[in-house]
Amino acid sequence: MNKSNFSKIIAGTMSWGAWGKKFNPNQMQRMIETIVDLGISTFDHADIYGGYTTESAFGTAFSKTAIERSKVQFISKCGIQLMGSNRPNELKHYDCSKDYIIFSAEASLKHLNTEYLDLLLIHRPSPLMYPYEVMEAVEQLKKEGKIISFGVSNFTPSQVDLLSSEVVVDVNQIEFSAVQYQALFDGRLEQMLTHKITPMAWAPLGTVFSTKTTSQKKRILDQIQKLTTKYNASPGQLLLAWILKHPSGVHPVIGSTNLKHIKAASKAVSIHLTTQDWFKILEASQGYEVL
Numbered sequence: 001m002n003k004s005n006f007s008k009i010i011a012g013t014m015s016w017g018a019w020g021k022k023f024n025p026n027q028m029q030r031m032i033e034t035i036v037d038l039g040i041s042t043f044d045h046a047d048i049y050g051g052y053t054t055e056s057a058f059g060t061a062f063s064k065t066a067i068e069r070s071k072v073q074f075i076s077k078c079g080i081q082l083m084g085s086n087r088p089n090e091l092k093h094y095d096c097s098k099d100y101i102i103f104s105a106e107a108s109l110k111h112l113n114t115e116y117l118d119l120l121l122i123h124r125p126s127p128l129m130y131p132y133e134v135m136e137a138v139e140q141l142k143k144e145g146k147i148i149s150f151g152v153s154n155f156t157p158s159q160v161d162l163l164s165s166e167v168v169v170d171v172n173q174i175e176f177s178a179v180q181y182q183a184l185f186d187g188r189l190e191q192m193l194t195h196k197i198t199p200m201a202w203a204p205l206g207t208v209f210s211t212k213t214t215s216q217k218k219r220i221l222d223q224i225q226k227l228t229t230k231y232n233a234s235p236g237q238l239l240l241a242w243i244l245k246h247p248s249g250v251h252p253v254i255g256s257t258n259l260k261h262i263k264a265a266s267k268a269v270s271i272h273l274t275t276q277d278w279f280k281i282l283e284a285s286q287g288y289e290v291l
Contacts, residue, residue, distance in 0.1 A: 005118065005149075006073055007041040008244070008269045010200060011262070012255040014046070017054030021257045028061035034259055036067055038266040044173075044200075044253050045112070046077035046123055047104050051084050055111035063113050073118035077153055077173075078104030080123045094126035101137035105146055120147045121173055125159045135167035151198070157187040160197070171198045176250065178220055178242050178285050179206025193248040204252035205239050216285060223284035233271050236261065240268035242281050 016023050016031065023031065032043075045055050055076065079096050083089045105120055120141065122134070141147040151171030152160060160169055172192055176183045180203070183189050192199045208220055224235045231238060243250050254265050273281075283289050 006075075006198070006200075006251055007039065008251060009040050009240070009266055010042040010044050010075070010251050010253040011035050011040050012044045012202065012253040013054060013058055014044075014049045015255055015257050017050035017057050019050050019054070023057070023061075023257075025057070025061050025064065028057060029064050031257070031259070032058075032062055033065055033067065035262060036072060038263055040262070040266055041071060042073040042075065042118075042251075044075045044202075045108065046080075047108055048077075048080050048082050048123070051082065052086055055108055059111050059113035069114060074112055074114055075119040075121065076105070076108040076112070076117050077121040077123035078108070079126065094124055094128070096122055096126045096129040096134055098133045098137040098140075101134065102141060105137075105141050109146060116145055117147045119149045119151060119171060121151045121153045121171065122155075122163075123153050125152070125155050129163070131163050131166035134163060138167050153202075157191045160191060164195075169195075169197055171200055173200040173202060173253065175203050176201035176243065177204050177206035177208075178239055178281055179208060179216065181282065181285055184246075184282075189246060189248045189250075199246075199248050199250045200253055201243055201250050202253045202255070204243050204254060205236060208239060209236070216287065219284040219287060220281065223280055227273075227277055227280075230277075231271055231273070233268075234264055237264055237268040237271055238273070238281075240265055241271035241273050242278060244269060244271075245273050245278050 015021055016028060047055065078101060079094050081087065081089050081093050081095050083092060108117060138150045149170040151169055152163065153173040155172055160172060163169055174183055174188055189199060208217055224238050227238055228235065240252050243252050254262065256262050
């Protein structure tokens, strides 16, 4: 898969609607236009965001812009079934059946007011996932021109291998940051690098800027503060630069609704940490030097 199809920094929309800022149509339109002007062309969605409402709000707002659909990329995720007034579910569960994948993809197309998704992801692995059935859904959606690429989210290497036995997996979107760095050592990033699967990282800043104080967070902030002058960069930009240095080519998915923060994040792609400075941040996070 050509990784250049997606902007290096991806705009996550989870907090744009009912689950966060509750942007009205004009505010959402301005967000979209400003983000595209910053060079961020990829928008990350999931059918469940906002209780199955945010995609529709985004689609309405995007239709009011003058942005060409071919100039941006829409990602959506499916497979999580939530309880709510618009779903006859008795409990939260996962559904990776052929019919449900197709239903979800077609619902996202309708809500986003688009003819195709650039990427459709299975949001969470289900113990009941049958690879052949997933393949049938993906092949039908691709044949009908409704999705361009297919991938997964939060899958382990063995789960990716299971699905890859039947269908091409182009992307794995995982939690990865200087705080949650386990993907460096549990085989996920190695697998993606080996098989040319594009990694995307949700929560790329981890909990570094949360109000909760931890010894790990303090070590990371202390170390990054020492590097801000050297790189003429903010702590947030350095945390993104740390992710961007990995050779697998990770695309951070930033969930900020603050345009100032998004603008700063867009500039992180031009920051190139030295190898030793990268390891300083890793050491700070781990609390000990590499073995």
